[in-house]
Each structure stands twice: as structure tokens, then as C-alpha cells.
Amino acid sequence: MRGGQYMKSYSKKLHxxxxxxxxxxxITQDVQDAVGESGIKEGMVLVNAMNITASVFINDDESGLHQDYEKWLEGLAPEKPYSQYRHNGYEDNADAHLKRTVMGRETVVAVTEGRLDFGTWEQIFYYEFDGKRDKRVLVKIIGE
Structure with missing residues (x-):
């Protein structure tokens, strides 16, 4: 508590x-929209992939870099052959679990004067490694 105010929290799920x-x-604009909906002017926002085969991270929104991610991740954990992974049996997504581990689960961004407080070129991304089904991202804002 500061100045007689209590901390507020706001949650939103992106689908x-x-x-x-x-x-x-x-998903930068989606997260900024959630910050606006929250009414929170000063605080922090957690953006969390709520599935073990997806990531949320911050980087530059540049198509060449996006292609580099795909090539690099496929080199680290190639999707096929499926038989190379012990996890694969009922599922065929072991590579997706490994890619998520490398790219991360969540990110935290400061909220200043009701806006995401980024460095130059920073944007928030959702990266799916085992799609074609429903997934969620939690946006949790805490502050005043």
C-alpha cells in the first residue's frame, strides 16, 4: 500500500x-489492451503461456528473425523422425516440449503511466509449437 491506495489485480485470458x-x-496490442482494461497505471504485467508446448517471449518483430527462430529451433529439436524421442508414443510432440523449454514460458513487463514500458523494438510474442488445438495465454496485471 502506498499513499492509501491498495494494489489491484486484473486477469485476462487470450485464446x-x-x-x-x-x-x-x-500479441503486444492484446496485452496493452488488457492493461488499459485493468485501469492499472503503475505496476507489472505477467504474460504466461498456459500450455506446455507454447512460449511467450519478448523480441523484435522482424520477419527474417522469425525465420531464423524456426530454422534454429528445428536444428535443436527437429520434429521428425518422431521415433527419435522417448516421449513420442501416444503423442508426437516431444520436439514442441523441447522448443518451449528453449523459448521460455512467460515474460514480465513494467507498466508505466498505463502503458507497457519497453525498450527499443521490443514486442511480445506467442509462439506455438504444437498447434491445431485450443490454447490460452494468461495476462495478469498487478499494480495501482
Whole structure:
């Protein structure tokens, strides 16, 4: 508590159903919209992928970089052959679990004067590694 005010919190879930196995979505405006809806002017926002085969991270929104992610991740954990992974049996998504581990689960951004407080070129991304089904991202804002 500061100046007689109490901390507030606000939660919103973003929903995704990508048509392909892998895909990258810039969700910066969705997160900023949630900050605006919250009424919170000073605080922090947590953006969390709520599925073990998806990531949320911050980086530059540049198509060449996005292609580099795809090539690099596929080199680290190739999707096929499925038989190379012990996890694959009932499922065929072991590579998706590994890619998520590398790209991360969540990000935290400061909220200043009701806006996401970024460095130059920073944007928030949702990266799906095992799509074609419903997924969620939690946006949790805490502040005053």
C-alpha cells in the first residue's frame, strides 16, 4: 500500500487456435489492451503461456528473425523422425516440449503511466509449437 491506495489485480485470458503445427503471433496490442482494461497505471504485467508446448517471449518483430527462430529451433529439436524421442508414443510432440523449454514460458513487463514500458523494438510474442488445438495465454496485471 502506498499513499492509501491498495494494489489491484486484473486477469485476462487470450485464446488461440492456430491452423498449423507451429506459428508466431505478435500479441503486444492484446496485452496493452488488457492493461488499459485493468485501469492499472503503475505496476507489472505477467504474460504466461498456459500450455506446455507454447512460449511467450519478448523480441523484435522482424520477419527474417522469425525465420531464423524456426530454422534454429528445428536444428535443436527437429520434429521428425518422431521415433527419435522417448516421449513420442501416444503423442508426437516431444520436439514442441523441447522448443518451449528453449523459448521460455512467460515474460514480465513494467507498466508505466498505463502503458507497457519497453525498450527499443521490443514486442511480445506467442509462439506455438504444437498447434491445431485450443490454447490460452494468461495476462495478469498487478499494480495501482
Amino acid at each position: 488461440f487456435h492456430l491452423p498449423s503445427r507451429r506459428g508466431l503471433v505478435n
